[in-house]
Amino acid sequence: MGTTLERELEALTQALVAMAGEVERQLDLAIRSLVRRDSAVADTAIAGDQAIDRREVEMDHLALELIVRQRPLASDLRLVMAIIKLSPDLERVADHAVNIARQALILNSVPPLKPFATIPRMAEIATGMVRDAINAFVRHDSGLARAVIERDAELDALHESVFRELLTYMMADPTTIPRALALLLVSRSLERVGDQGTNMGEQVVFLVEGADIRHRQGPSEHAG
Numbered sequence: 696m697g698t699t700l701e702r703e704l705e706a707l708t709q710a711l712v713a714m715a716g717e718v719e720r721q722l723d724l725a726i727r728s729l730v731r732r733d734s735a736v737a738d739t740a741i742a743g744d745q746a747i748d749r750r751e752v753e754m755d756h757l758a759l760e761l762i763v764r765q766r767p768l769a770s771d772l773r774l775v776m777a778i779i780k781l782s783p784d785l786e787r788v789a790d791h792a793v794n795i796a797r798q799a800l801i802l803n804s805v806p807p808l809k810p811f812a813t814i815p816r817m818a819e820i821a822t823g824m825v826r827d828a829i830n831a832f833v834r835h836d837s838g839l840a841r842a843v844i845e846r847d848a849e850l851d852a853l854h855e856s857v858f859r860e861l862l863t864y865m866m867a868d869p870t871t872i873p874r875a876l877a878l879l880l881v882s883r884s885l886e887r888v889g890d891q892g893t894n895m896g897e898q899v900v901f902l903v904e905g906a907d908i909r910h911r912q913g914p915s916e917h918a919g
Contacts, residue, residue: 699765700761700765700767700771703761703764703765704761704767704771704774704775706757707754707757707758707761707775707778708774708778708832708833710750710753710754710757711754711778711781711782711785711829711832712829712833713750714747714750714751714754714782714785715785715825715826715829717743717746717747717750717789718747718785718786718788718789718792718825719822719825719826720743721740721743721744721747721789721792721793722788722789722791722792722795722818722821722822722825722888723822724736724737724739724740724743724792724796725737725740725792725793725795725796725799726795726814726815726818726822728740728795728796728799728800728803729795729796729798729799729802729803729811729814729881730811730814730815732799732802732803732807733803734799734800734803734804736796737796737797737799737800737803738796738800740792740793740795740796741793741796741797743789744789744790744792744793747785747786747789748786748789750782750786751782751783751785751786754778754779754782755779755782758775758778758779758782761775762775773901773902773905774902777832777898777899777901777902780898781828781829781832781895781898784891784894784895784898785825785891785895787887787891788825788888788891788892791884791885791887791888791891792884792888794880794881794884795881795884795885798877798878798880798881798884799881801873801877802874802877802878805873805874808864808871808874808875808878809864813853813856813857813860813882814857814878814881814882814885816853817850817853817854817857817882817885817886818885820846820849820850820853820889821850821885821886821888821889821892822888823846824843824846824847824850824888824889824892824893824896825888825891825892825895827839827842827843827892828840828843828892828895828896828899829895831843831896831899832895832898832899832902835899835902835903836899836903837899837900837903837904839899840895840896840897840899840900840903841896841900843892843893843895843896844893844896844897844900844908846889846892847889847890847892847893850885850886850889851886851889853882854882854883854885854886857878857879857882858879858882861875861876861878861879861882862875894909897909
């Protein structure tokens with residue numbers, strides 16, 4: 696059955712996984728509301744944010760209570776601290792999902808500026824980064840965590856591509872500016888989701904390897 700500490704650590708881990716599932720669903724709803732021009736789905740995504748905020752507060756309380764009650768040492772304490780840091784990253788992803796849904800409400804009320812191509816690809820990468828970062832945490836797989844970090848460069852490049860394309864639209868026709876700005880905010884939110892995924896990957900690397908790779912420059916590591 697394991698010790699009381701082991702059971703509580705497992706429960707805390709599962710609570711984080713459940714929170715991550717809710718966040719991924721919210722992000723999926725936000726993107727769906729945009730691509731399918733479905734404002735009802737956007738409203739659902741926005742309404743789900745309060746539940747995720749509560750999840751973050753609950754995670755903090757559970758983690759702190761475990762530390763006070765069980766006084767974990769070494770790797771167990773590092774695990775609890777990782778969870779404490781991963782939970783706010785997930786909450787921020789949910790905030791970005793809300794931002795995307797709010798822009799969808801604006802865009803759904805006007806004619807489309809252009810067919811969607813790059814933004815769904817960005818959403819796929821960003822969502823995959825968050826999902827894989829959580830999987831890396833559960834498996835204690837620093838290799839997968841580092842692969843998550845590597846994918847951030849592609850997401851940054853796609854965001855830059857969207858920015859250049861939308862700038863072209865705005866310069867050619869000023870009437871497109873409101874729609875282009877809304878799409879740019881969507882792209883920026885997805886780029887930031889990737890940043891949160893990167894942060895989560897860095898936390899997993901520290902958890903597994905004890906190596907703090909934040910703020911390091913290099914071809915395979917994120918510069919914070």
